[in-house]
Amino acid sequence: MIEFNQKEIDFLESLEEARIATSHKNIPHVKPVSFIFHENNILVATDYNTRTFSNIKDNPKIGIVIDIYQSGNHKAICIQGKVEIVENGSEFKKYYDIFHKKFEWVREDPWDENEAPFLKIIPNNKVSWGLK
Numbered sequence: 001m002i003e004f005n006q007k008e009i010d011f012l013e014s015l016e017e018a019r020i021a022t023s024h025k026n027i028p029h030v031k032p033v034s035f036i037f038h039e040n041n042i043l044v045a046t047d048y049n050t051r052t053f054s055n056i057k058d059n060p061k062i063g064i065v066i067d068i069y070q071s072g073n074h075k076a077i078c079i080q081g082k083v084e085i086v087e088n089g090s091e092f093k094k095y096y097d098i099f100h101k102k103f104e105w106v107r108e109d110p111w112d113e114n115e116a117p118f119l120k121i122i123p124n125n126k127v128s129w130g131l132k
Contacts (some may be wrong), residue, residue: 001040001123002040002079002123002125002126003040004126006131008126009037011044011066011128011131012066013037013124015066015068016029016036016053016102017032017033017035017037017043018044018064019031019033019064019117020033020052020063021064021065021123022056022059023055023123024058024059026077028121029051029052031051031052033045034099034103035064035066035101036098036102040123041120041121041122041123042079042121042123043095043099043118043119043121044064044066044118044119045099045106045116045118045119046116046118046119048064048116048117052119053117056078057085058085059063060082060084061080061081061082061083062080062121063078063079063080064078064079064121065077065078071132075129076128077126077127077128078126078127078128079121079123079125079126080123080125082101082124083118084122085096085117085118086119087118089113090115091120092113092117092118093113095120096111096118097131099118
């Protein structure tokens, strides 16, 4: 299991936007997402009818970049890992409550179990820079 140091944890907990990369038929697909860092994993909400979801169903490997770009002072964490899809049950409810508390867009457009899943990204590699 990949462990994050305190500076990385603080950085991950301070941001809410990232870019995830999946692939289909060796064609990369990258998109911005909202995320939560929770219990050493990255959580992302998605919809069933997205390219991201269909890619994950075919290939659960994923990359995610969380960064702040400032010329000469770039800060980032790049993570590679595998995805577990969480659609219902107590784990879904726990993640939903965290998202509901943090994001206005969730409170404005709520959903229930089996309506939109969470992608639980389990890191197996990471690199970070610029975190002082």
